[in-house]
Amino acid sequence: MRILNICAYTWEIGGPARIIFDHTTEALKMGHEVDILSPMTPGDEIYDVPTGARVIPCIRTTPVSRFYREFSVGLLGYLRKHIQEYDIVHIHGIWHFGSLAPFLVRNRVPKVITIHGLLDEWAVNHHKWKKDLVTLLYQKSILAKADLIQINNADEEKNVIDYLGFRPKNLVTIPNGIRMDEYQNLPPRGSFRQQFGIPEEKRLVLFMGRMNIKKGLDLLLPAFADYLRENDEAILILAGPEDGYLAETTKFIAENGLAESIKYVGMLTDTTKLSVLADADLFVLPSYSEGFSIAVLEALASGVPALVSDRVGFGEYIRKYEAAYLTPLTVDGVTEGLSIMLENDSTRAAYAKRGREMVAQNFDITQVAKKMLAAYSSVLRS
Template sequence: MRILNICAYTWAIGGPARIIYDHTTEVLAQGHEVDILSPMTPGEKSYTVPAGARLIECKRTTPISNFYREFSVEMYRYLKQHIHEYDVVHMHGIWHFGALAPFLIKNNAVKVITIHGLLDKWAVAHSKWKKQIVTILYQKRLLGKADLIQINNTDEEEDVIRYLGYRPKNMVIVPNGMKLSDYENLPPKGIFRQKHQIGAEQQLILFMGRLNIKKGLDLLLPAFKKVSEVLPNAVLILAGPDDGYQAETEDFIQKNNLGDRVKLVGLLTDTNKKEAFSDADLFVLPSYSEGFSIAVLEAMTCKIPTVVSDRVGFGDYIKKHNAAFLTTLNSEGVAEGILKILQDKSYAADIVNRAYKMVVENFDIKVVANQLLEEYKKVKKIG
């Protein structure tokens, strides 16, 4: 089977790129072929490409791509010339040109769309007027025409039904997975702390994600202010690229004299990211909207206790396994969760154990990749 993934395959985009990487690694091991078609902006760093896969980079076409995400004439030309060579074209996300282009060209490939949480109420309300235009022009119609819609959980199922007004028969729940072996041997403790002048006695709270309001930074920052008044050794690390909320973050830090307690360390990749996981005492993501947070799954795999909202993409699993402190979406709830974990070691150890068990039993990429491959094959009996 020859598979084409379409996604902005960059470190900055985060989760979807990691999902494609892990899935591709397993699919290649089974003898299939995988290409990744990625719209790119000059200066962006492409995500690591699995050995045996091929990354095809296409320049975004400006200024149109500033208004219509990931618009790329190069992408369209590539698809026009090569789409007939693929058995499966898998589009990651909606609202962007990569989720439209394969429908503009006559082809017999199985067309798959993964929603990645982009139809939840918060996501739909963000840049609402643009999404209303896209909805009217084509988005609902194309979702109905897709051969397969992959969703990760029952929350997404409700989102799709609410958006379309009916339950499409081509929709299946297949969670995202993790290559667990990548996190079996983390770097030695202390490296990240030394790099960023964080003492061994300090309690390191780690946020990892794009600096975007949807990640709940407007809740986390005032929550940490409360925490810092109770725990004078606590430090908050914000690891991720600016995505529209860095200026507000820096302003909050300055106004509240938290410059020595909150550190912005930028995007962490590869070994640097694992060093941060190795040194973290707690991971926090009070997100308003996630398709499926790979960062939370990574933290749980690294046996770090987590404070998260139930909107991280697998909240139903977390509730079932009691695998994290599930915060309400307010700063008081976030502060309560952070303090509970940092002050109660027995509680922290319990949720770490439950979370790791949940990940192993439900999100091993070997199991998940096979589920998705079987769904590909069901559509047109390919492979």
Template structure:
């Protein structure tokens, strides 16, 4: 098959780029062709393409793209000239131009949409007026026209049904996966601590996500303030690029004199990310809304005990395996989870072991990639 993924394929976008990378790596091994079409703006750092895949970056068209996500005349031109070359067009996410344009150009390709959690109640309420306009103009229509809608879990199934008012027959649950081997041998402990002058007897709390309100930073920051009073040797590292909440974060740190206990270290990639995971005592993501958090899977595969909300995209699995401290979406809840894990080493180790078991039994990318390929084949038109 000839497959085209459409996604903002950058380090900043996080999980979806990683998902495409891992899935593509497996699909290429089976002899399929995979291309990636990515809108971008100057300064974006493109995620690497797997060897054998082609990456086509196209410029976003400003100022329209500032209001209508990913709008790109170059993308339209690319698809107008090349869409007939593909058997499958896989669109990642909704509400943006990339999920619309394949329906505007006549073609026989199978059209697949992965929701990526964007119909969650919190996500829909964010910039609701824009989404109301997009819904009125086309969003429900194209979901109905898609040959396949990929969702990751039963929560997302309920979100789609609530949004459309019915269960589309073309919707399937296929979770995202992880290339587990990449996290089987982490760097030696101590590198991250040495770079950031953290002593061995200090505790590292790791948040690894974009600095966006939806990631629960408004809960984590006051929660850590509580924790720091009881555990003055704990340090919170915020590893992610600014996505609208960095100024509020810096203001909180300054007002509460936490400059020595909360560190912004920016986006961590490749070896730097693995060094942070190797040295972390706990990973925390009290998110309001996630499609399927690859960052949480990376932490769990690295055997780091985690504190997460049940909105990270696989809360049902976490509950079944008791694989993380599931925090309520309150500062007190997050603080309680941090204190429990940091003060009870046996509990933390048990959590980490159960989480690793959950990941290896359910989210190996080799199995997940084959599931999605089979779904492509079922709806293929020729």
């Protein structure tokens, strides 16, 4: 099977790139061929590419791409020449040109769309006028024409039904997954603290994700400041690429004199990311909207207790397993969660144990990738 993924395959995009990487790795093992068509801006850093896969970068065409995400004449040109060479085209996300382009080219290749949480109420209301326009022009018709719509959970199912006004027959629920074996042997505890000068007596609270308001930073920052008024034996590490909220974050830290208690370390990769997971006492993500948070899965797989919202993409699993502390989306709620989790070692240990069990039993990438490939095959048969 020849598979073409369409996604901005860069470090800045975060979770979707990691998802494609893991699925591609498994597909290659099973003898399939995978290409990744990636609209990019000059200077973007391509995400790691599995050996045997191919990334085809297409420059975003300005000034149009500033207003219409990922618009690329090169992307459209590649599809016109080559789309018929593939058995499956897998489109990651909606609202952007990459999701429209395969439908502008005459072809009969089956198309799969992964929603990635982009029909969540918060996501739809963000830049709502643009999404209303895209809906009016084509978005609903594209979803109706897709051969398969992949969702992660029951919340996304409801979002699709509410958006279209009916339940499409081509809807399939397949969760995201991660490689559990990557998180079994972490670096020695203390290496991240030593590298960044963090005292051993400070409890390390880790936020790992794009610096975007949808991640709940407007709740986490004041909540952590409130917690410090009662107990200053903690430090918050903010790890992730800038995505619109770094200036507000920096301003908050300066205005509240928290430069020693809240540190932004940028995006962490490879060994450094594993070392911060090894050293973290608590992972936090009070997000308003996630398709399916790979960062939360990574933390839980690493045995890090977590404080998250139920909007991270698999809230029903977290409730079933009591795998993480679920916080309400308020400053007071996050503050209370920080107090409960940071001041009770046995509570954190119990959450960590249940969280790792949840990931191992439900989200190992080997099993998840097989489900995705089986879904491709069912589309081809039909």
